[in-house]
């Protein structure tokens with residue numbers, strides 16, 4: 001968010017995907033072109049669209065269709081997989097249950113996380129322990145989403161190799177202890193049509209999702225076609241729309257990549273307002289570091305940002321757990 005960008009750039013990443021594993025990839029002209037665009041987009045906006053990503057459009061659309069089907073079920077049905085602290089914060093949350101900056105968000109969602117086995121990361125991961133809660137209806141939802149998550153994980157790993165090169169690091173900077181065993185978060189989100197009863201103006205809680213940053217490395221957003229609702233904040237505080245572009249994902253940078261890059265790439269604030277007359281679905285995949293990774297600015301990024309370390313070391317799992325466990329707590333309950 002280092003600039004007053006007015007729109008979000010679109011990058012064709014097919015040259016990167018063609019040679020993501022090539023030992024000489026850093027010298028490849030096609031890849032160099034992609035890497036330059038990634039660097040510019042990450043510095044200027046922290047948001048970019050990708051095309052040429054290789055995930056079939058039929059799957060991308062089916063994922064949203066199945067999400068629509070789930071949200072159109074009666075509440076009793078959806079509540080069979082209700083989220084709670086005892087389900088590892090996995091499952092369905094009703095409209096208004098998720099809280100951002102003290103205000104209930106006008107969205108419903110199924111929250112999923114990579115499975116955490118008991119004791120896996122000692123007490124650190126305890127709040128998130130457990131398997132995901134998948135609904136029985138629609139019957140193909142679980143299988144489709146699991147396949148989609150695996151495609152998103154592969155794609156994100158490849159984009160992160162391009163981002164590593166963009167930083168002037170080696171392509172595998174985000175593998176090994178840092179993100180070689182990446183955690184992931186997955187949210188199937190539904191935004192109802194706003195009711196403007198009593199002629200009231202857009203109220204605070206007409207916001208589908210309040211301004212926030214994402215927590216990890218890289219987010220892949222699969223949003224409904226034909227509805228513009230996602231907005232990204234630029235340096236002056238203007239909200240710039242990220243309208244759906246067919247066949248693309250919206251990508252954005254999370255808090256861990258901001259720390260790693262010493263702020264060279266920022267985790268940009270964004271929010272969602274569905275002003276359209278139609279129910280909107282978004283399926284968001286979040287590619288993260290290893291759960292127990294201790295994240296601090298890379299030397300190469302400290303150099304590129306004037307030589308001073310701007311962020312202290314953070315453990316990703318701690319950051320995630322502190323967010324997740326407060327996302328469902330109302331302001332007046334926080335201290336009690």
Ligand SMILES: N=C(N)NCCCC[C@H](N)C(=O)O
Pocket residue numbers: 098099100101185209210212213214215286323327
């Ligand atoms: N895993 C991610 N990024 N989820 C995004 C949710 C943002 C809203 C949440 N209440 C918050 O305040 O963070």
Ligand SMILES: O=C(O)CCC(=O)C(=O)O
Pocket residue numbers: 187189209214221223229230270272282284
């Ligand atoms: O609905 C969207 O377009 C984005 C959702 C989002 O920002 C999030 O879940 O973190």
Ligand SMILES: [Fe+2]
Pocket residue numbers: 212213214270
């Ligand atoms: Fe987000």
